[in-house]
Amino acid sequence: MSRRALLTQQHAVLCLGAALGFVPSRSLATNHRLPPQADEASLYVHWPYCLKRCSYCNFNKYIPRNQNHAVMTACLQKETQTLLQLSQVSRISSVFFGGGTPSLAQPSTIAAVLETVSEHARLSDEAEVTLEVNPTPAGRACLKDFTLAGVNRFSVGIQSLNDDHLRTLGRDHDSQHALWTVSEARTLCPGRVSVDVMFALPGQSVTSWESELEKLLPVCDDHVSLYQLTVERGTQLFKQVESGELSVPGDDVTAVMYNTARGVLEKAGFRQYEVSNFAKNSAVSEHNIGYWKGRQYIGVGPGAHGRFVPRAVGGVQREARTQTLEPDVWIREVQRHGHGTRRRIQLDHRGLLEEVLVMGLRMNEGITQQHWELFSPEDDLQQIFGMSEKVQEFQAEGLLILHDRGLRCSWEGLAVLDSILPTMLLELEMFFKKQYTGRKTEIQRDR
Ligand SMILES: C[S@@+](CC[C@H](N)C(=O)[O-])C[C@H]1O[C@@H](n2cnc3c(N)ncnc32)[C@H](O)[C@@H]1O
Ligand code: SF4
Numbered sequence: 001m002s003r004r005a006l007l008t009q010q011h012a013v014l015c016l017g018a019a020l021g022f023v024p025s026r027s028l029a030t031n032h033r034l035p036p037q038a039d040e041a042s043l044y045v046h047w048p049y050c051l052k053r054c055s056y057c058n059f060n061k062y063i064p065r066n067q068n069h070a071v072m073t074a075c076l077q078k079e080t081q082t083l084l085q086l087s088q089v090s091r092i093s094s095v096f097f098g099g100g101t102p103s104l105a106q107p108s109t110i111a112a113v114l115e116t117v118s119e120h121a122r123l124s125d126e127a128e129v130t131l132e133v134n135p136t137p138a139g140r141a142c143l144k145d146f147t148l149a150g151v152n153r154f155s156v157g158i159q160s161l162n163d164d165h166l167r168t169l170g171r172d173h174d175s176q177h178a179l180w181t182v183s184e185a186r187t188l189c190p191g192r193v194s195v196d197v198m199f200a201l202p203g204q205s206v207t208s209w210e211s212e213l214e215k216l217l218p219v220c221d222d223h224v225s226l227y228q229l230t231v232e233r234g235t236q237l238f239k240q241v242e243s244g245e246l247s248v249p250g251d252d253v254t255a256v257m258y259n260t261a262r263g264v265l266e267k268a269g270f271r272q273y274e275v276s277n278f279a280k281n282s283a284v285s286e287h288n289i290g291y292w293k294g295r296q297y298i299g300v301g302p303g304a305h306g307r308f309v310p311r312a313v314g315g316v317q318r319e320a321r322t323q324t325l326e327p328d329v330w331i332r333e334v335q336r337h338g339h340g341t342r343r344r345i346q347l348d349h350r351g352l353l354e355e356v357l358v359m360g361l362r363m364n365e366g367i368t369q370q371h372w373e374l375f376s377p378e379d380d381l382q383q384i385f386g387m388s389e390k391v392q393e394f395q396a397e398g399l400l401i402l403h404d405r406g407l408r409c410s411w412e413g414l415a416v417l418d419s420i421l422p423t424m425l426l427e428l429e430m431f432f433k434k435q436y437t438g439r440k441t442e443i444q445r446d447r
Pocket of ligand 2: 057
């Protein structure tokens with residue numbers, strides 16, 4: 001298989017468009033309508049600290065020499081309050097505590113942030129509140145207290161059930177700890193436990209990956225996230241691979257691993273609902289679905305990303321916001337200004353549609369016509385993509401499906417989404433350029 005599989009889901013969740021290599025563009029055709037669902041949002045809270053650095057990780061995380069939980073709690077609360085007020089949302093639909101290692105936070109911190117949310121917006125008792133957990137004894141010991149604080153879903157980073165792989169990855173847990181943590185989490189939140197597993201690991205073969213999956217199935221709950229290991233520049237793993245000390249499976253083997261996992265999981269009753277996500281009994285991640293459906297979200301904490309309309313200051317367009325990365329600097333900014341927003345980019349109409357396209361195609365249901373119309377009432381999917389030769393080629397290859405009901409990837413297409421997206425973005429851009437040229441000519445003619 002020559003096209004590289006797009007499985008970089010962890011980036012999509014935290015970094016969205018930036019990770020996919022496009023910067024929201026300034027559209028030629030402007031639109032000052034408020035984007036849909038501006039009255040509600042989900043909330044992502046980033047806990048930036050870890051106990052140790054895993055060899056492959058380039059997330060925004062820090063190994064603290066000492067930690068002041070009281071200061072961190074106060075700042076997370078303050079920034080939550082500031083951004084909720086700025087967005088003027090009346091409802092928070094879900095909350096996700098990610099990291100870093102948020103299971104190192106004190107349960108009282110989680111409770112305090114949730115309390116702040118409830119003071120400024122409606123957060124129903126049924127709303128999904130997820131916490132990422134590292135399966136160490138310390139993480140497991142606090143699970144009960146996290147549920148008492150308001151968490152009702154756990155995402156456990158087991159990564160692998162092979163101890164040799166865990167050691168290579170520099171994880172601070174072994175497979176036994178992972179199994180105990182999942183079991184404890186399932187007792188506390190039955191049906192609401194997800195596990196993160198990585199594949200394409202150094203030294204991994206298709207057979208060993210398959211047997212790991214077979215080991216996983218009897219112990220996991222109703223949700224599995226599968227991540228293809230990305231060898232990130234600047235990590236220890238990158239150096240090890242560069243120097244030849246370690247080697248990772250090639251693209252062809254990786255593609256087989258991905259499709260094998262899809263087959264094994266589907267046979268076990270898991271429905272793939274997104275490139276990297278599988279659920280049984282409809283236990284999908286509501287929070288992540290919000291990202292893939294282009295809904296608003298507020299990002300709080302060092303390095304967090306958000307997408308929302310700052311309605312309190314008269315905003316009518318969605319903004320892509322990034323908070324300051326470094327925790328100590330972020331703390332000072334929050335203490336001084338009430339928030340640590342470092343970068344704001346206004347997402348114009350085309351920028352917003354780019355995100356709806358990139359994120360929507362990750363779901364197996366794709367983008368329904370109805371969903372697209374929420375963001376683009378004037379130009380439907382057929383008008384934009386129907387005439388494109390490239391899109392017709394993808395359809396003929398059996399990778400894309402475009403019809404009156406919407407646009408989606410086929411089973412084969414989901415595995416190579418990475419190679420489909422640049423073309424789709426280009427088609428969208430060309431459509432906008434043509435529209436703009438048309439509109440400009442009309443204006444000149446009117447004069
Ligand atoms: C950044 S971690 C945070 C959660 C927690 N600290 C942990 O490690 O389990 C979120 C998930 O991203 C995935 N991840 C991190 N770095 C990755 C990489 N280089 N390639 C693929 N997946 C990665 C892991 O599966 C992990 O569970
Ligand atoms: S525990 Fe998670 S966030 Fe921390 S270094 Fe390891 S992978 Fe990265």
